Amino acid sequence: MKQLLAVDWGTSSLRGALLDGQGRVLKECSFARGILSVAPGDFATVFEACFGHWMRAAGTFCLISGMAGSQQGWQEAPYCACPAGFDKVASQLAWVKAGRIAIVPGLSCEREGIPDVMRGEETQVFGALQLLGIQDGLLVLPGTHSKWVTVRGGKIENFSTFMTGEFYALLRQHSLLARSLPDTDGEVDWVAFDEGVALALRGTGLLQTAFSVRTLSLFGRMAAARLPSYLSGLVIGEEIRAQPLPTGAQVVVIGAQALTERYERALAQRGASVQRVGADASWRGLWALAQTIHTGWDT
Amino acid sequence: MKQLLAVDWGTSSLRGALLDGQGRVLKECSFARGILSVAPGDFATVFEACFGHWMRAAGTFCLISGMAGSQQGWQEAPYCACPAGFDKVASQLAWVKAGRIAIVPGLSCEREGIPDVMRGEETQVFGALQLLGIQDGLLVLPGTHSKWVTVRGGKIENFSTFMTGEFYALLRQHSLLARSLPDTDGEVDWVAFDEGVALALRGTGLLQTAFSVRTLSLFGRMAAARLPSYLSGLVIGEEIRAQPLPTGAQVVVIGAQALTERYERALAQRGASVQRVGADASWRGLWALAQTIHTGWDT
Numbered sequence: 001m002k003q004l005l006a007v008d009w010g011t012s013s014l015r016g017a018l019l020d021g022q023g024r025v026l027k028e029c030s031f032a033r034g035i036l037s038v039a040p041g042d043f044a045t046v047f048e049a050c051f052g053h054w055m056r057a058a059g060t061f062c063l064i065s066g067m068a069g070s071q072q073g074w075q076e077a078p079y080c081a082c083p084a085g086f087d088k089v090a091s092q093l094a095w096v097k098a099g100r101i102a103i104v105p106g107l108s109c110e111r112e113g114i115p116d117v118m119r120g121e122e123t124q125v126f127g128a129l130q131l132l133g134i135q136d137g138l139l140v141l142p143g144t145h146s147k148w149v150t151v152r153g154g155k156i157e158n159f160s161t162f163m164t165g166e167f168y169a170l171l172r173q174h175s176l177l178a179r180s181l182p183d184t185d186g187e188v189d190w191v192a193f194d195e196g197v198a199l200a201l202r203g204t205g206l207l208q209t210a211f212s213v214r215t216l217s218l219f220g221r222m223a224a225a226r227l228p229s230y231l232s233g234l235v236i237g238e239e240i241r242a243q244p245l246p247t248g249a250q251v252v253v254i255g256a257q258a259l260t261e262r263y264e265r266a267l268a269q270r271g272a273s274v275q276r277v278g279a280d281a282s283w284r285g286l287w288a289l290a291q292t293i294h295t296g297w298d299t
Numbered sequence: 300m301k302q303l304l305a306v307d308w309g310t311s312s313l314r315g316a317l318l319d320g321q322g323r324v325l326k327e328c329s330f331a332r333g334i335l336s337v338a339p340g341d342f343a344t345v346f347e348a349c350f351g352h353w354m355r356a357a358g359t360f361c362l363i364s365g366m367a368g369s370q371q372g373w374q375e376a377p378y379c380a381c382p383a384g385f386d387k388v389a390s391q392l393a394w395v396k397a398g399r400i401a402i403v404p405g406l407s408c409e410r411e412g413i414p415d416v417m418r419g420e421e422t423q424v425f426g427a428l429q430l431l432g433i434q435d436g437l438l439v440l441p442g443t444h445s446k447w448v449t450v451r452g453g454k455i456e457n458f459s460t461f462m463t464g465e466f467y468a469l470l471r472q473h474s475l476l477a478r479s480l481p482d483t484d485g486e487v488d489w490v491a492f493d494e495g496v497a498l499a500l501r502g503t504g505l506l507q508t509a510f511s512v513r514t515l516s517l518f519g520r521m522a523a524a525r526l527p528s529y530l531s532g533l534v535i536g537e538e539i540r541a542q543p544l545p546t547g548a549q550v551v552v553i554g555a556q557a558l559t560e561r562y563e564r565a566l567a568q569r570g571a572s573v574q575r576v577g578a579d580a581s582w583r584g585l586w587a588l589a590q591t592i593h594t595g596w597d598t
Contacts (some may be wrong), residue, residue, distance in 0.1 A: 112498075112501070114498065114511045114514065114515070115511075115514040115515070115517070115518050115520070116510070116514055117514055117517065144475075145510065160503075160507055161507065161510040162504075162506040162507050162510070163474075163475075163506050163507075163509050163510055164506055166474055166475060167506060170469040170470070170473055170474060171469070173473075174469055174472075174473045175462075175465055175469060176462075176465060199411075199413065202411070204459075204541035204542075205461075205504060205505070205537060205538075205540070205541045206504070206505065206506065207461040207462050207463055207466060207505065207534075207537055207538055207541065208459055208460065208461050208462075208541060210462050211415070211444065211460040211461070211462055212413045212414075215413065215414040215415055215416055216413070216414070218414070218416065219414050221414070235506075238504060238506055239504075239506055241504070242503035242504045242506065242507060243503075
């Protein structure tokens with residue numbers, strides 16, 4: 001039986017899963033070998049070290065999504081312009097090794113003369129569509145650079161990037177606010193988080209609302225241990241404020257629970273209802289793409 | 300004739316000016332001795348080293364504004380609540396040395412349960428009011444933490460802080476965008492700046508618009524040398540987008556030319572007209588405050 005080695009090779013991590021012909025995950029592993037840690041020319045060596053033993057089984061096909069297809073990656077897979085569905089993306093794979101290893105291209109789109117890009121998230125979106133059995137929807141992939149994606153008729157029509165996770169990290173680590181923010185080991189104070197979201201939704205922008213972390217601390221209005229959750233609410237709330245969500249909007253949130261939980265809670269303040277999909281959407285998306293290729297794939 | 304030693308003691312710098320009874324600046328100097336560089340208990344020593352020779356003239360009175368009045372400063376001058384005019388601020392000076400050296404309190408205000416604070420800017424606002432001969436207006440003090448100040452009947456009614464300069468520095472130095480941004484020695488590309496402002500004004504927020512620095516660079520749509528000015532336009536434009544400016548609004552912009560020029564240009568895109576006041580507004584404000592004290596001041 002043929003197998004798929006599904007790989008998500010991002011900026012800071014490298015994850016892989018071995019799937020059978022029905023798309024079931026047989027095993028998974030991850031390595032701290034994101035593309036930033038790999039010297040140009042070393043990608044094949046790193047790949048072999050991590051996945052060589054899985055590739056040696058006859059008929060194993062490997063499909064890679066993420067930053068591995070960027071200019072700084074293993075091999076460039078030029079952006080595929082939106083609107084783009086499964087078939088278009090599958091037809092523009094960058095083959096690293098004919099018939100054995102291919103990289104999924106990222107997507108590009110444009111709004112008012114400004115380009116936008118993603119790499120890896122397109123595969124998660126395709127996976128989520130399959131998992132939910134839908135062809136249309138508004139999907140969000142929270143993260144360092146969150147993506148809001150509009151899908152119609154199974155095609156990604158358009159998307160936009162929000163640097164939410166990165167802004168949070170900058171404020172948390174490098175800003176004047178950093179010294180007011182103790183380490184909380186990822187524990188969320190939901191009341192403080194909700195207060196942050198609420199202020200963001202009625203506020204005039206993060207440039208202003210972020211300063212409230214300082215003043216609430218200065219006047220002892222919020223305990224230090226609650227401030228990181230409050231700031232998280234401010235930043236995520238700012239992202240959600242920017243979305244033109246109609247009343248009763250439905251949003252699919254894709255990612256790890258620690259983040260999707262926050263987005264579900266923040267979106268509730270806008271009256272939106274949420275379906276959550278786990279980060280395994282990548283595996284499902286890679287498996288679905290592999291199915292469209294038909295290079296000896298045994299379905 | 301009595302003299303005033305006017306001192307602006309901020310977080311990162313210490314500036315002083317000797318003024319005569321008419322408020323004319325006789326001499327000025329500045330030191331890299333912001334309060335962050337002074338150990339607790341060392342303020343008197345640093346002050347003596349920098350200004351001791353100026354204080355020895357009989358009848359020299361010293362008034363200090365800025366972070367020297369904070370909890371981490373020389374002596375705390377508790378915040379004075381808005382609305383606050385000259386007289387209220389002058390009545391709440393923190394005396395370091397009776398009749399000789401006093402610190403001007405900062406101001407606090409509150410909007411929707413969220414406090415806001417300033418230290419030093421209140422003095423610049425009072426100075427600008429004097430220099431322009433006005434009692435009412437909307438004033439902005441651009442900087443690391445920009446302040447938008449509403450004045451009515453000579454009193455500061457309310458204000459709000461925007462962390463504009465700090466966000467710019469964070470993105471410029473610590474974000475993923477940093478590697479796309481070459482050093483430009485403060486040279487402004489005004490066309491790129493205007494484009495940044497324009498996108499900010501029609502955009503949905505800095506979390507999104509900031510990513511355009513990356514994509515314009517990635518697709519070669521904007522030369523690297525122009526990107527820092529573009530980012531500056533994005534960030535300042537974001538601050539200005541948040542202001543509820545009526546058509547034909549008049550705004551007083553206080554500060555050094557390098558910044559006030561950018562704000563005038565950005566505000567023009569909102570149809571606002573600008574009066575600029577230099578950073579010497581501090582000296583004028585301290586002099587005006589000294590006049591209200593009447594502790595043997597010879598007018």
